[in-house]
Amino acid sequence: MTTFTYMWRLICYRRGWYIANALMWTIIYLMPIFPGLITKAFFDSLTIDSAVGYGTWGLIALLLAAALARSAMVLIGFITDVNFRFRMGMVLRRNLLEHILKEPGARAIPCSPGEAISHFRDDVDQSEEAVSWSVDVFGMTCFAAVSCFILIRIDAQMTMLVFLPLVIVVLAAQLATTRLQKYRADSRESTAKVTGAISEMFGSVQAIQVAGAEKRVIDRFRKLNDDRRKTMLKDKLMTEALDSIFSNSVNLGTGLILLLAGQKMRGGEFTVGDFSLFVYYLTFVTQFISNFGRFLTYFKQMAVALLRLTGILQGAPADVLTAPNSLHLQDEGMISTAAKLSAGEKLERLEASGLTYRYPETGRGIADIDLELKRGTFTVITGPIGSGKTTLVRTLLGLLPQDGGTVRWNGQEVKEPGDFFIPPRSAYTAQVPRLYSDTLRENILLGHPDKSGQLVRALHTAVLEDDLGHLQDGLDTVIGPRGVKLSGGQAQRTAAARMLVRDSELYVFDDLSSALDVETEQKLWSRLFRERGDATCLVVSHRKTALAQADHIIVMKDGRIEAEGTAEELLAGNESFRRLWHGDESSS
Amino acid sequence: MELDGITFGYDDQPTLKELHLRLKPGEVLGLLGRTGSGKTTLARLLLRFYDPQQGCIRLAGTDIRECKLAELRSKAALVTQNIEILQGSVRDNLTFYDDRITDEAIIGVLRELGLRGWYESLPEGLDTPLASGGGSLSAGEAQLLAFARVFLTDPGVVVLDEASSRLDPLTEHRLEQAVDKLLTNRTCIIIAHRLTTVQRADQIVIMEQGRIVEAGPRTKLASDPESRFSRMLAAGLEEVTV
Numbered sequence: 001m002t003t004f005t006y007m008w009r010l011i012c013y014r015r016g017w018y019i020a021n022a023l024m025w026t027i028i029y030l031m032p033i034f035p036g037l038i039t040k041a042f043f044d045s046l047t048i049d050s051a052v053g054y055g056t057w058g059l060i061a062l063l064l065a066a067a068l069a070r071s072a073m074v075l076i077g078f079i080t081d082v083n084f085r086f087r088m089g090m091v092l093r094r095n096l097l098e099h100i101l102k103e104p105g106a107r108a109i110p111c112s113p114g115e116a117i118s119h120f121r122d123d124v125d126q127s128e129e130a131v132s133w134s135v136d137v138f139g140m141t142c143f144a145a146v147s148c149f150i151l152i153r154i155d156a157q158m159t160m161l162v163f164l165p166l167v168i169v170v171l172a173a174q175l176a177t178t179r180l181q182k183y184r185a186d187s188r189e190s191t192a193k194v195t196g197a198i199s200e201m202f203g204s205v206q207a208i209q210v211a212g213a214e215k216r217v218i219d220r221f222r223k224l225n226d227d228r229r230k231t232m233l234k235d236k237l238m239t240e241a242l243d244s245i246f247s248n249s250v251n252l253g254t255g256l257i258l259l260l261a262g263q264k265m266r267g268g269e270f271t272v273g274d275f276s277l278f279v280y281y282l283t284f285v286t287q288f289i290s291n292f293g294r295f296l297t298y299f300k301q302m303a304v305a306l307l308r309l310t311g312i313l314q315g316a317p318a319d320v321l322t323a324p325n326s327l328h329l330q331d332e333g334m335i336s337t338a339a340k341l342s343a344g345e346k347l348e349r350l351e352a353s354g355l356t357y358r359y360p361e362t363g364r365g366i367a368d369i370d371l372e373l374k375r376g377t378f379t380v381i382t383g384p385i386g387s388g389k390t391t392l393v394r395t396l397l398g399l400l401p402q403d404g405g406t407v408r409w410n411g412q413e414v415k416e417p418g419d420f421f422i423p424p425r426s427a428y429t430a431q432v433p434r435l436y437s438d439t440l441r442e443n444i445l446l447g448h449p450d451k452s453g454q455l456v457r458a459l460h461t462a463v464l465e466d467d468l469g470h471l472q473d474g475l476d477t478v479i480g481p482r483g484v485k486l487s488g489g490q491a492q493r494t495a496a497a498r499m500l501v502r503d504s505e506l507y508v509f510d511d512l513s514s515a516l517d518v519e520t521e522q523k524l525w526s527r528l529f530r531e532r533g534d535a536t537c538l539v540v541s542h543r544k545t546a547l548a549q550a551d552h553i554i555v556m557k558d559g560r561i562e563a564e565g566t567a568e569e570l571l572a573g574n575e576s577f578r579r580l581w582h583g584d585e586s587s588s
Numbered sequence: 589m590e591l592d593g594i595t596f597g598y599d600d601q602p603t604l605k606e607l608h609l610r611l612k613p614g615e616v617l618g619l620l621g622r623t624g625s626g627k628t629t630l631a632r633l634l635l636r637f638y639d640p641q642q643g644c645i646r647l648a649g650t651d652i653r654e655c656k657l658a659e660l661r662s663k664a665a666l667v668t669q670n671i672e673i674l675q676g677s678v679r680d681n682l683t684f685y686d687d688r689i690t691d692e693a694i695i696g697v698l699r700e701l702g703l704r705g706w707y708e709s710l711p712e713g714l715d716t717p718l719a720s721g722g723g724s725l726s727a728g729e730a731q732l733l734a735f736a737r738v739f740l741t742d743p744g745v746v747v748l749d750e751a752s753s754r755l756d757p758l759t760e761h762r763l764e765q766a767v768d769k770l771l772t773n774r775t776c777i778i779i780a781h782r783l784t785t786v787q788r789a790d791q792i793v794i795m796e797q798g799r800i801v802e803a804g805p806r807t808k809l810a811s812d813p814e815s816r817f818s819r820m821l822a823a824g825l826e827e828v829t830v
Contacts, residue, residue: 112675112720196675200720204672210635211737212661213684220685359724361716362709384756385728386706431727431754432670467624470797472601485598488669488750489623489781511727514753515669517622517781518823542756580758 001310001318003303009322010088010131017084022135024077029139029284031070033146036280038062044273081132089128090327092309093120099313099320104418105399110314114199115192119312122188123305130302133295140288147281154274155264161256162282165249166289172245173296180238180297184304187235190228197224239297246293250286257282341424347505347536348375348410355405357395366391366559369405373506376534380546382580383556389540390431392556393508396538397421397428423502431510431540433495435483440468441475443483444497454501461531462497463523464490488515493524507532510540521545542580553577589634589745589775593643596633603629605798607643611791616776618786618806620820621795627779628669630795631747634777635666647745665743667751671730675720678710682736689740697739700769701732702762727754735763739770746770749779760784783821792817 001009011018042059096119100108109116144163151159201208201217208217257278264270310318350373358365366388373379381389394400396407398417407414414420421428435443444455455475459465467490471477483491492515499507513521525545528537539546547553547567555563555570555577563574570577591609595602604626611617619627632638633645636652644651652660674681682697683689691714698707706729710716718725725733731754738746748767752760768788780786792809794802794816802809802816809817 196720200674200676203720204674206637206668207672207674207734207737208684209637209661210666210668211684211741212658213686214658216685361719362711362724364709364724382756385732385754385759386726390726470601470624472599480598487624487628488753493623511754515623515750515781517620518783518820520623520781580756582757 001306003299003306006127006306006318006322007131007134007299007302009319010092010127011134013091013322013324014084014087017080017087018135021077021080021084022138024073024080025135026139026142028070028073028077029136029143029288030146031066031073032280032284033143033150035063035066036147036277037150038066039280040273040277042273043276044271047272081135085128085132087327088131089124091325092124092127092321094325094327095321095323096120096124096309096312098325099316102418103314104394104401106394107314107400109312111192111312112196112200113203114196116312117199118188118192118195119308122191123308126298126305127302127309130295130298133291133298137292137295140284140291144285144288147285151278151281154277155270158257158260158264158278161253161260162278162285165246165253165286166292168249169246169289169293170296172242173293173300176238176242177300180242180300181304183231183235183238184301185307186231187228188304188308190224190231194221194224194228197221242293242297243290246290247286250289254282254286341505344410345425346375347373347425349373349408350506350536351408351411352396353406353408355392355395355407356403357391357400358403359391364388364559365403366395366556369395369561371396371554371561373536373538375536377551378529378537378549379539379552379554380550381538381540381554381556382542382547382577383562384576384580387556388559389556390510391559393428393510393538393540397426397508399428421506423504425504426506426508427499427502427504428508429492429495429499429510429512431514433483433491435479435486435491435494437478437481439473439476439478440471440494443479443494444501446498448501450501454503455497457531458497458500461500461524461527462493463520463527464493464497467493489517489520492516493520496524504535506536506538508538511542512539513541513543513546525549544581547581555580590646590649591630591643592646594630594633594640594645595642596629596638596640598629598638602641603798604633604640607800609793609800609803611775611777613648613775614773615790616771616778616788617791617793618789619777619779619793619795620781620783620786620817623781625795626798627795628749631666631668631749631777631779634745634747635664636660662741663743664745664747665738665741666747666749667731667734667738669750669753671727671734673718673721673723673725673730673733675718677715677717679714681718681733682714682740684737693740694736697736700739700766701736702759702766703729703732703736728756728759731755732759732763735766739766744774746774746776747779748776750781751778752785753782794820 038059042056045056045059100116103109148159148163151162197220201221208214261270261275261278265272265275306318309321313320351371353370355369355371356365356367358367364386369392371379381392383389391400395402396417398419398421402417407417409420409425441455444458459468468474477485479485483494486494492512496509496512499509513524516524521543522545529549539550541547550567553565553567553570554561555574557576562576563570565573567581571581589609589611591607594604594607596604607630619630621627633640634652636657639653644653646652647655647660647663679691679694682694694714695707698704707713731751735751752763755763771788778786778789786792786806789806792802792804792806793800804815806817809815810821812818
């Protein structure tokens with residue numbers, strides 16, 4: 001998408017508001033035409049006897065009225081500007097967010113969260129700025145055209161001089177384009193790095209403190225800031241230098257006009273009124289010229305913003321950004337009505353064949369995985385670290401984009417696994433639970449309505465009921481950023497409860513019990529077995545309690561299935577499985 | 589290491605109550621207890637992420653509140669359950685921008701931890717970028733990297749807080765030799781909910797709801813059939829034979 005189409009599409013998003021805005025500002029910019037003519041009449045009335053019939057005081061009153069009217073119009077102009085501008089910025093942010101949410105969960109953004117935030121903030125602002133200024137440029141061009149017409153009728157030669165700087169400004173802006181965009185891209189890049197570093201630092205406070213690396217981390221941060229200072233300086237200097245070229249060429253033009261006007265007035269063909277009109281319009285024309293230059297700068301910088309925003313889309317077309325979506329929040333009723341499955345949709349058989357995913361950075365991943373889950377079965381995926389267990393469940397559930405293979409739900413191919421594998425079809429607990437600084441209740445429900453005691457049941461199955469008593473406010477305890485007030489095991493069980501509170505056909509747990517003590521773990525598994533009904537379970541685990549009760553075990557090695565079967569069969573026939581099993585036993 | 593009447597709570601309700609504990613230099617303490625019993629909190633106090641509301645912690649006779657934070661944390665190392673991976677190269681993640689650590693030392697440690705195969709699969713070696721939060725790194729590998737961070741420093745006290753919980757039994761077994769080497773001549777606290785992890789401990793402490801409910805030498809507790817520890821051992825064996 002070219003920068004121009006991008007801008008055009010943004011304008012089209014709220015065409016009505018844009019037209020209203022453009023109209024308002026054009027009126028605002030055209031209004032100084034009248035005070036100019038009034039001033040001319042005023043000065044002419046002082047020198048030439050055959051004055052217009054208004055009288056001096058009448059002219060002053062007219063001037064005041066014009067100023068007041070313009071102020072009122074500016075007020076309305078701001079209302080239309082804000083309305084258009086923020087709608088446009090919001091639709092960009094909304095579409096960007098929607099796209100990120102649609103991407104496979106484990107690879108939603110191609111950069112650190114901090115850098116993504118800088119895209120949302122600065123690149124959207126930049127786009128807004130350019131589009132918003134286009135209105136001013138339009139209005140000012142109208143003013144320039146009208147004033148040009150009036151001035152030419154008075155003196156064509158002088159008018160030429162007034163508008164000459166415009167040529168210089170456009171030329172300078174064109175010549176500087178490459179530099180301008182390079183410096184802007186560099187400064188945006190280094191700003192993103194600083195923002196990224198801040199979020200990384202706050203995200204890893206404990207690791208940094210434990211390593212005693214505060215000073216080194218801060219030194220690095222200082223270096224990043226220093227880089228940013230340099231690139232920003234270049235960017236700013238370039239922008240300011242252009243700006244000063246714009247305004248100075250305008251000032252030089254003014255000087256020339258004064259010299260020429262002096263001569264002409266001595267000759268008598270140029271009245272004081274004409275001179276005052278030229279000087280009066282000159283300020284507005286110069287404003288137009290330097291603002292036109294500024295708009296050209298913004299427009300070129302918008303190209304950089306567009307490039308960066310397209311980058312975060314990870315290959316999706318840039319049209320996604322400007323899709324005309326409504327900004328209104330959906331009615332809350334939408335969420336709960338979706339939560340019913342028809343009889344035909346209930347899970348009977350889930351199959352995957354030839355499932356493949358490779359991490360682009362390392363080339364590792366999984367390849368050619370076939371698996372089949374029947375209703376009500378309990379399947380365990382096991383294997384050494386780095387063998388692809390988590391990658392397998394993530395690819396199956398659409399949290400990573402499949403490189404190959406098909407997934408079938410009751411024989412029907414699943415086209416969009418990311419949208420498909422959600423409650424009430426399937427629920428998932430990640431290996432590392434993500435908790436928020438909110439109450440325990442909200443962390444579990446996440447806005448899900450607590451119907452008919454689901455929460456109590458989920459808490460019981462997840463073996464959390466005893467812990468509640470030890471928390472200050474029970475379910476209403478605020479658990480701190482990332483759930484810092486909970487122990488590792490409590491955090492895992494909270495994540496499990498979050499999954500269990502959503503009735504689903506398929507439950508997928510990734511390494512659920514790693515932080516649990518033996519007793520709690522046994523309770524958890526036995527409750528799960530008892531209370532899951534005929535739900536199907538897919539579990540990543542090394543734990544014997546899980547392995548021993550599994551209907552089917554998949555042993556992974558180097559991204560492929562090495563062996564399958566029940567614990568007994570595998571103990572008899574598979575060396576890797578024996579070693580995984582006995583690694584534990586030999587050391588207890 | 590000495591804990592003298594420690595009481596601490598994140599809010600009004602104390603998480604740890606009146607803890608007393610003594611550990612000789614070079615000894616290994618196994619800290620057991622149900623999830624939520626206060627083990628991790630204790631580890632956080634040792635590294636002064638928080639200070640106790642009552643009582644004090646002494647290292648070699650000095651109150652740790654009198655040490656400089658940087659000094660304390662260069663002496664004490666902590667490996668936790670949750671591993672924080674920064675966006676940056678593998679090297680930066682292991683050294684935290686410490687230029688004094690050579691690449692040879694890093695590769696040596698990775699090899700020792702059984703990450704050689706993983707290291708060799710990296711397209712740009714130690715310069716390979718890791719995504720924020722780990723990206724393609726598995727949680728088990730991330731946990732081994734957290735170990736590597738500690739191996740690259742030279743702490744006097746090591747706290748392992750469920751440090752091997754995400755490893756498969758086989759990898760955990762392989763890691764043991766490396767950990768043995770790490771713990772030589774170092775004081776160590778191993779926090780665990782699984783018994784296999786504490787079998788190298790000299791002392792055992794069992795916590796429940798913020799209090800110590802049992803403490804003593806491991807061999808003595810194991811041979812006493814009345815002790816909680818031996819009961820836990822029995823339960824742990826049951827788990828194996830399910």
